[in-house]
Amino acid sequence: MANNNVISFDDYRDSNHEPRSPEKSIQLMQQAIQEVNHFARIKLLQEAIQLDPYNFQAYIYLYNSPLDLLNGPAMEVFVKSNRRWIRKNRPGWENESSKNFLRFKFIMAQALMDIGKLTEAEMHFRELYEADESDALGARYKLVAIYTLTYQWDKAYELAELEMEHSGIPFSEFMLVPLMILAVLTGREETAELYFKDLIQRNPYLDVFINNEDPPFSFIHYLSTPEVLELCSIESLALSFSDIVPVLVTAAYANVWLDKMYSKYQHLAPERTPEQEEIYLDYVKDFLMEDFESMIDEMDDMEDMEEDEFLVPWPDAMPFEQYLELVVPWQGREALQEAGLTTVHAIEQAGANKLLKLKGVGPGTIESLRDYGIEI
Incomplete structure (x- = not known):
């Protein structure tokens, strides 16, 4: 059951710690959210945390991986704040001053869940559920x-x-x-x-x-x-x-x-x-493009590899019929074969949009065909 006690945000702070400038900390965090440069964004968030170590949201934006979030200073701040939240009888979502902490608790519980610490994650999610009758999160x-x-x-x-x-x-x-x-x-x-x-x-x-x-x-x-x-x-x-x-x-x-x-x-x-189909196709295209860009980034990092190794196309390494049989996901392969699309030329002529309409063809099939060098 949600608790209606009203507390101030300061009740979550360490009593021995006075923030240097909580207002400035929030401003820097908001500036970081809009910042497109990765390194500048990190610097702004670090400065925001220095000004106010209890700026919960800044930790969430700063640490992308669950392990970084759980092993860094965010965990220490969370443990202390969580104890104070419990001592204050677990105020719920209807308490405006608790919302930032409750979001933080939810994110930390998700991080615990993501790394497999399910017992701890369950405890925090259960506390959130019991504290808020509406379960807004x-x-x-x-x-x-x-x-x-x-x-x-x-x-x-x-x-x-x-x-x-x-x-x-x-x-x-x-x-x-x-x-x-x-x-x-x-x-x-x-x-x-x-x-x-x-x-x-x-x-x-x-x-x-x-x-x-x-x-x-x-x-x-x-x-x-x-x-x-x-x-x-x-x-x-x-x-x-x-x-x-x-x-x-x-x-x-x-x-x-x-x-x-x-x-x-x-x-x-x-x-x-048609609108729903367009949404799906747009997602597939964006997903494949992001995956392709990630692959390019990985290749750029491989400084020890000879340039010629990147220039050897799949067709020279393996006949397409063999590639289709060994690499392309089986449901996608069967769909292509049933549609008579068994050559590089035929697949390129069909294009990604037509292929995705075949039952059995999904992002994995399109990705594997592009890996072979087929332009779709």
């Missing part, structure tokens, strides 16, 4: 993901039931997807099948994630930090899968089951509108 979705990763059906289902009881509507995608996978992995396949039927009728993008090649985990990660989020969108579905990727990687049966369910119920899937 969505801690319940992180909890159900943790219960999926740890195969705790009873806890996950209880949480889902509470959500439905409070909202009066069916489970959201963020609850439905992990609960469905957990049902499969704990032998509740009839229940899981009901969840799947519900999901496939809600979201027109389900085929993107379970009907193309191997599970597109890197694409899921790419989509899981959207600027704008709507329900029943490609972004919401990616977010629903993102936290349970570790169990999908290790539990091959879940992926086989998803493929089987899609084959059985694909007739229920709503057809994407």
